[in-house]
Amino acid sequence: MDLELSDTQALVQKTARDFASRVVAPQAAEIDEREKFPREILRGLADLGLMAINVPQELGGSGAGVVSAALALQEIARACASTAVMMSVTNMVGEAIARFGTDAQKQRHCPRLAGGEYATGSFALSEPDAGSDPGGMRTTARRDGGEWVIDGAKQWITGGSYAGVYIVWARTAGPETGARGISCFLVEGGANGLKVGRPEDKMGIRGSDTVPLEFDGVRVPAEALLGQENGGFKIAMMALDGGRIGISSQAIGIARAALAESVEYAKERKTFGVPIAQHQAIQWKLADMHTQIEAAHLLSMRAAALKEADQPFSREASISKLFASEMAVRVANEAVQIHGGYGYTREFAAERHLRDARVTMIYEGTSEIQRLVIARTVLS
């Protein structure tokens, strides 16, 4: 077992860390406060090859692998969780097209996602009445000559106001077919009949764009089908397994920021004549925060290494996502506590980290859904 990073992994990590501290971190509070979509930052990430890290180089990606992608996401999330989620989803969309797309689909979309011509790529699976249970989706696609016509609504679509391409899931067989009657389509930004709704007013990751989408007779050519007809659900599940490593990384990054700021504060803030870092109760908090972050990191590296080696990794991705997201909420909550009353104000980033961490327990499969996946393997 080798826990050392390869030269490529170390380089990607350092590149992301430098960009995060130099460019992203100084803007993070403003991005949150003003709900500002970080277009220039996403362009900068694309310039560094960080928007398609695990996409082959011949398609414009970095070809640096899954572990590199996880490490880079941790670094960006440590600076700004809003930016990180859009980076994560765009990477996921590029990977899915590179893996399941036809040559024409890959050539059209991967270089544009990788190079920043598309601000984001979006993953349009959830619906107003189908989140944890996407097999219950109602959006439909029907064949009309050489085209597909998509009708329905999607909900919570990250980066959806700015996406150059959306992966859209729709029912192509009757509702009785459940998950076996769903296909997957590539819909380009600005398609006729595609309406983007008002961004959600969220608790955290306020700089990330989250919108409902309406498909009103959106026509796409037959060649827009991604993968096999009625084979879309499998693509969604496989992409989500990978995406869960991304969300683990986001959670770890948020927790690292919360710990670093807590350490700094604990060394400066004095009570009873000494820095609070000298009180054992605070030291224990810091030790527990650090230990939990390290555990989450190792779990995420295991899932990433398995995926990179083309081994089954679904269970490991769920374990990693469940642990990292709940860990991030605990760690960010402790960070607020260590900051005392100041932690409850916007003067310090601790409250932002707590708000940002909370969503990691919800998207790309809630904690309850991760437990279902894990329990299935425990009981088998």
Ligand SMILES: Cc1cc2nc3c(=O)[nH]c(=O)nc-3n(C[C@H](O)[C@H](O)[C@H](O)COP(=O)(O)OP(=O)(O)OC[C@H]3O[C@@H](n4cnc5c(N)ncnc54)[C@H](O)[C@@H]3O)c2cc1C
């Ligand atoms: C900020 C944000 C960004 C998002 N981005 C995207 C995106 O880009 N693309 C996309 O497709 N979706 C996205 N989502 C949607 C997200 O994946 C869903 O919100 C999530 O899967 C939960 O679905 P739901 O909200 O419909 O909750 P529900 O499915 O209604 O669940 C409600 C509660 O019931 C629990 N529950 C449900 N079923 C079970 C069960 N069988 N056993 C036990 N408990 C259960 C859930 O865990 C939850 O606690 C995003 C969501 C948010 C908040």
